[in-house]
Amino acid sequence: xxxxxxxxxxxxxxxxxxxxxxxxxxxxxxxxxxxxxxxxxxxxxxxxxxxxxxxxxxxxxxxxxxxxxxxxxxxxxxxxxxxxxxxxxxxxxxxxxxxxxxxxxxxxxxxxxxxxxxxxxxxxxxxxxxxxxxxxxxxxxxxxxxxxxxxxxxxxxxxxxxxxxxxxxxxxxxxxxxxxxxxxxxxxxxxxxxxxxxxxxxxxxxxxxxxxxxxxxxxxxxxxxxxxxxxxxxxxxxxxxxxxxxxxxxxxxxxxxxxxxxxxxxxxxxxxxxxxxxxxxxxxxxxxxxxxxxxxxxxxxxxxxxxxxxxxxxxxxxxxxxxxxxxxxxxxxxxxxxxxxxxxxxxxxxxxxxxxxxxxxxxxxxxxxxxxxxxxxxxxx
Amino acid sequence: xxxxxxxxxxxxxxxxxxxxxxxxxxxxxxxxxxxxxxxxxxxxxxxxxxxxxxxxxxxxxxxxxxxxxxxxxxxxxxxxxxxxxxxxxxxxxxxxxxxxxxxxxxxxxxxxxxxxxxxxxxxxxxxxxxxxxxxxxxxxxxxxxxxxxxxxxxxxxxxxxxxxxxxxxxxxxxxxxxxxxxxxxxxxxxxxxxxxxxxxxxxxxxxxxxxxxxxxxxxxxxxxxxxxxxxxxxxxxxxxxxxxxx
Ligand SMILES: Cc1cc2nc3c(=O)[nH]c(=O)nc-3n(C[C@H](O)[C@H](O)[C@H](O)COP(=O)(O)OP(=O)(O)OC[C@H]3O[C@@H](n4cnc5c(N)ncnc54)[C@H](O)[C@@H]3O)c2cc1C
Numbered sequence: 001x002x003x004x005x006x007x008x009x010x011x012x013x014x015x016x017x018x019x020x021x022x023x024x025x026x027x028x029x030x031x032x033x034x035x036x037x038x039x040x041x042x043x044x045x046x047x048x049x050x051x052x053x054x055x056x057x058x059x060x061x062x063x064x065x066x067x068x069x070x071x072x073x074x075x076x077x078x079x080x081x082x083x084x085x086x087x088x089x090x091x092x093x094x095x096x097x098x099x100x101x102x103x104x105x106x107x108x109x110x111x112x113x114x115x116x117x118x119x120x121x122x123x124x125x126x127x128x129x130x131x132x133x134x135x136x137x138x139x140x141x142x143x144x145x146x147x148x149x150x151x152x153x154x155x156x157x158x159x160x161x162x163x164x165x166x167x168x169x170x171x172x173x174x175x176x177x178x179x180x181x182x183x184x185x186x187x188x189x190x191x192x193x194x195x196x197x198x199x200x201x202x203x204x205x206x207x208x209x210x211x212x213x214x215x216x217x218x219x220x221x222x223x224x225x226x227x228x229x230x231x232x233x234x235x236x237x238x239x240x241x242x243x244x245x246x247x248x249x250x251x252x253x254x255x256x257x258x259x260x261x262x263x264x265x266x267x268x269x270x271x272x273x274x275x276x277x278x279x280x281x282x283x284x285x286x287x288x289x290x291x292x293x294x295x296x297x298x299x300x301x302x303x304x305x306x307x308x309x310x311x312x313x314x315x316x317x318x319x320x321x322x323x324x325x326x327x328x329x330x331x332x333x334x335x336x337x338x339x340x341x342x343x344x345x346x347x348x349x350x351x352x353x354x355x356x357x358x359x360x361x362x363x364x365x366x367x368x369x370x371x372x373x374x375x376x377x378x379x380x381x
Numbered sequence: 382x383x384x385x386x387x388x389x390x391x392x393x394x395x396x397x398x399x400x401x402x403x404x405x406x407x408x409x410x411x412x413x414x415x416x417x418x419x420x421x422x423x424x425x426x427x428x429x430x431x432x433x434x435x436x437x438x439x440x441x442x443x444x445x446x447x448x449x450x451x452x453x454x455x456x457x458x459x460x461x462x463x464x465x466x467x468x469x470x471x472x473x474x475x476x477x478x479x480x481x482x483x484x485x486x487x488x489x490x491x492x493x494x495x496x497x498x499x500x501x502x503x504x505x506x507x508x509x510x511x512x513x514x515x516x517x518x519x520x521x522x523x524x525x526x527x528x529x530x531x532x533x534x535x536x537x538x539x540x541x542x543x544x545x546x547x548x549x550x551x552x553x554x555x556x557x558x559x560x561x562x563x564x565x566x567x568x569x570x571x572x573x574x575x576x577x578x579x580x581x582x583x584x585x586x587x588x589x590x591x592x593x594x595x596x597x598x599x600x601x602x603x604x605x606x607x608x609x610x611x612x613x614x615x616x617x618x619x620x621x622x623x624x625x626x627x
Binding site: 008011012015016018019022023047048049050052053062072 | 446449453563564565566567569570573
């Protein structure tokens, strides 16, 4: 087993760190307060090569392997403080790019992947509905084929990137009686007739990542925009969810590493009772916990990515990785605030924001309960 | 037009590691002024006024990382003179002179100084050795007369000075010339396919001996903690008596 990065990987990771720390950390507090998406930073990330990390080179990407990709995203999370921007990038990569890479036709890949890679296009997906969340496959949105178009009807909620997306992967059923086998995926471009990106949703954290409700009212989608096979949507969704679970919290591991360093610095500098607070065992012990969490999360993240790079199934590992990192991230943020005392609770110290940003990770890509269900079922329970 | 950009690898000025401290090697980067020179060369090529940009650096194989960064920014090819000695400005200028005679560029753009030793001499010495015109501390470059001349704005203590020089010439860059681009991942990938030519002083037929030796390096004195003053009078007194700046 080799834990060393190659020279090329090290060079790439250093470049990511330098880019992110110099180019992405402006107006973060204000944008979080106002819920503003940083489109300029998104484009910079695209030009730099983040969104295209996993995209094959023939479609304008970098063609990096999964391990290099998660390491790059981890470094991005370490150096960039705008968790919302990174969440939007992740949603885009795992729910729009991955399904296209695996299930897109040649024409679809050629049409969308270069733009999705270089930051000119923004993608996302629309699965969740008012009455189907965890039980995603019970969705009610319908797609009816009429001549050479599909007509979509239904409503979607929690669509990350919805307000700014150029392209959404929308899930709908062509035949409700077939259950999951009726679910199909469609590539729906913005401003398609009958698609209405409605209310922008206010939320607790990742506030710089925009989210909307999306309604479909006789929305016409040309048949060449069917992604994968008719009825193949559930399989496609499961595959992209597995990627998402395994990778979406890579940047969270970087963010935890940053918190760890922030806490060590603060615990050494802040003096109470005539000594650095880091000398109080109760404080030091919290920092040790953060360190242990960072290390265990990083190992799970890398192992899962290494397995997928070796074309092994990671259905179980991805669920464990997602569950563990999200739990650890929230706990690290709580500890970080506690270590900073009242200052940690203040916006300007930029610790409380991380906690708000972290909590959503126990909900999206399947709640923690759903990850436990998956793990239990894989253990034969 | 062919542009030659000599650049130096220096300790990262943004790295907090103390230079010379035991058991710590500060990260290296391209000298920031040279990075500005590279950026300018790229912009000149992008506006169609240059066809080729050649980067040159002198150092041990460890500087290949900075060479790849320059290639990733977009220069076409790079030459490394394999020499790990601590060379002084005159030695560097003499080596560069030989290479410039060999490569015959139309213009050489380089940083006005390196941030590690702050010598600010190589560009001037090089112009002297080659008997080429020079424009130093430049914050704007335009090419005129079918690229036979360059109009350069120089940042001097007295203000901005605009001069015209005949090409070939040496131009040294100041901070405000441009803001260098960052190395992108596609750029890094492309850089891996570009070649780094390695030459030695022997191969170039040049023998250099340092004329200066560094005797010692020391940390700047630690800053003493500040004090609060109660009034303007007290501040003025302290500035006079303690800080001795008035
Ligand atoms: C920040 C954020 C971004 C999101 N982005 C997107 C997006 O881009 N596209 C998209 O389609 N969706 C998105 N979602 C929606 C997300 O996928 C759902 O919120 C999630 O699947 C849970 O569904 P729900 O909210 O309807 O909760 P419910 O499914 O109603 O769950 C409520 C509670 O019941 C528990 N529960 C439900 N079923 C079970 C069970 N079988 N066993 C045990 N417990 C159970 C849940 O764990 C939870 O605690 C996003 C959500 C968030 C928070």
